[in-house]
Amino acid sequence: MALAVVHFLWKIPSATSLRARLRRSLQLCNRCYPVHASLSYEAIKQQYRPEVPEYFNFARDVLDRWTEVEKEGKKSKNPALWWVDGAGEEVRWSFEELGVLSRKVANVLSDACGLQREDRVILILPRIPEWWLVNVACMRTGTVLIPGTQQLTAKDILHRLQKSKAKCIITDDSVAPAVDSIGAQCQSLKFKLLVSEGHREGWLNFKDLLKNAPSDHHCVTTKCQDPMAIYFTSGTTGSPKMTEHSHSSYGIGLTVSGRYWLDLTSSDIFWNTSDTGWAKSAWSSIFSPWIQGACVFVHKMPHFDPSIVFESLSRFPITVFCSPPTAYRMFVQHKLSSYTFKNLRHCVSAGEPINPDVMEEWKAQTGLDIHEGYGQTETVLICGNFKGMKIKPGSMGKPSPGYDVKIIDENSNILPPGKEGDIAIRVKPTRSLFLFTCYADDPEKTEATIRGDFYVTGDRGIMDEEGYFWFVGRADDVINSAGYRIGPFEVESALVEHPAVVESAVVSSPDPIRGEVVKAFVVLTSDYASHDPEKMMKELQDHVKKVTAPYKYPRKMEFVQQLPKTISGKIRRNELRQKEWRKD
Structure with a gap:
């Protein structure tokens, strides 16, 4: 049964009232949301009517409600979280156990660290259960979570700590040395929590604190528009921006993804x-x-491996699967006839456009369609191939019922079908609560996303006569490589730190597996111009990996005498990018 979130968002009532309303929502849910129903797109738009209350907290208003459902025996026996390490270790937590443990972590944040609501917490952990506990605990305490990948270098972490003014960082012993190397430059950083065995000077041990923390915690009262999380996202110029989301934007806005795009129920x-x-x-x-x-x-x-994916889909009763197009491109290069995904019924993909031939090959080998979805760090699902819809291979599908999506021109005029323009979401007269609230601490960049009555995504697209949207490309120079957004400025800045580089320009270049990769056009100093090109390229690639996150390094490089520039001296990346893509 799918818990109808849109029907149980209310101001904080008594426990008796909560249980009564929960029962009513479940009854309504059984009538309105049949299991795995293939609804038409128009029916989805009619059915999706979210109610956004004044107060909302995902931990209290969703997770704790599922705990009540478990206790009443009205949910499948599946755990809330099922974690495996591939070596025989497993963790299975019910919603009740998730609640108990996340309350203990909330007490660690509040008591041991003294964090207050809206204090910022940076979290850098791999796929381990503690990552989920900290996410939920931050919701319970009202602290603002800032996730980061473990590929971040000390320089990246320094930028995030200084820009966010985070008071706490939570990570493991693989990242802790990098934090220590720059910690003295971060005046706001007061607490460092280590999620590893053993102890490290200057760090609090997360597991010791968790073991001794009480399990009773009163969830803070948060308004829908209170800040909940910040995600750093790359841009065309400058350092990554802080994209801030409220408690409602993800906690309520992603209802449409779970119910209609992922087609999930509590049995999945x-x-x-x-x-x-x-x-x-x-x-x-x-x-x-x-x-x-x-x-x-x-x-x-720890490292993406198609064989691990195939074995897991065969061994575990996974019913719905999501992976980026890059992964599916790797998958279809293998013969899957030796594997049986007997429980798998629904597959989705997002992060970058997926090739129609990959979709065709995946279906030929598994019998399953891939339902593509499109969104951004700043949004929830913008467009999707929803369950029950006709799939047009190569299309992003139709607009999410949570947004009014249009193709517009440079003057904010809505373009007719077949005309290329900017993909935009209407925000006037009313801005959707399911958009990011702002680029934190940067009102100018926030305002720059608005054109007329629309939020402009920065992506170009076309809508066809049937209302399907088709991705054309980025309107700016941001590179999307295997789902990783990489700003050219960050890579160019890393390159010019090397004494061999006079200047550089970074653009996307076509790649059969990753879709596109980073390519650098580099002008060398006279002292290095005669060096062996292959050795020079390797040296510069290694340099970039050390200066910034390794996934940003240029996989391709071309040494040139000069770069194309405008009259005012700006590098014409667009000219270089067009040259690259004409080669394909």
Whole structure:
């Protein structure tokens, strides 16, 4: 049964009233949301009527409600979280156990660290159960969570700590040395929590504190528009921006993803392979599945390995699966006839466009369609191929019922079908509560996203006569490589720190597996111009990996005498990018 979140969002009532309303919502849910119903797109738009109350907290208003459902025996026996490490270790937590443990972590944050609501907490952990506990605990305490990937370098972490003014960082012993190397430069950083065995000077041991923390905790009262999380996202110029989301934008806005795109119910076991540092992990490893009461399946998988994916889909009763197009491109290069995914019934993909031929090959080998979805760090699902819809391979599907999506021109005029323009979401006269609230501490960049009555995504697209949207490309120079958004400025800045580089320009270049990769055009100093090109490229690639997150390094490089520039001296990245893509 799918818990109808839109029907139980209310101001904080008594416990008796909560149980009564929960029962009514479940009864309504059984009538209105039949299991795995293939609704038409128009029916989805009619059915989706979210109610946004003044107060909302996902931990209290969703997760704790599912605990009540478990106690009443009205939910499947599936756990809330099912984690495996591939070596025989497993963790299975019910919603009740998740609640108890997350309250203990909330007490660690409040008591041991003295954190107050809206204090910022940076979390850098791999796919381990503690990552989920900290996410929920931050909701309970009203602290603002800032996730990060473990690929961040000391320089990246320094930027995030200084820009966010975070008071606490939570990580493990693989990242702790980098934090210590820059910690003295972060005046706001007061507490460091280590999620590892043993102890480290200057750090609090997370597991020791958790063991001794009380399990009673009163969830703070948060308004829908109070800040809940911040995600750093790359831009065309400058350092990554802080994209702030409220308690309602993900906690309520992702209802449409869980129910209609992922097609989840409380009987499902859902696996999303996203890295914990990205917003997609919040989308599909926390909010969308738990809104529906589904089980979140997690494989530790330190490094992506198709064989581990195939074995897990065969061994575990996973029913719904989400992975980026890059992964599916790897999957279809293998013969899957030796594997049987007997429980798998629904597959989705997001993060970048997926090739029609990959969709065709996946279906030929598994019998399953891939339902593509489109969204951004700043949004929830913008467009999707919803369950029951006709799939047009290569299309992002139709607009989410939570948004009014249009294709507009440079003057904010709505374009007719077949005309290319900017993909935009209407925000006037009323801004959707399911958009990011702002780029934190940067009102100018926030305002720059608005054109006329619309929030402009920065992506170009076309809508066809049937209302399907088709992705054309980025309107700016941000590179989307295997789902990783990489700003050219960050890579160029890393390159010019090397004494061999006079200047550089970074653009996207086509790649059969990753879709596109980072390519750098580099002008060398006279002292290095005669060096062996292959050795020089390797040296510069290694340099970038050390200066910034390794996934940003240029996989391709071309040494040139000069870069194309405008009259005012700005590098014409667009000219270089067009040159690259004409080669394909």
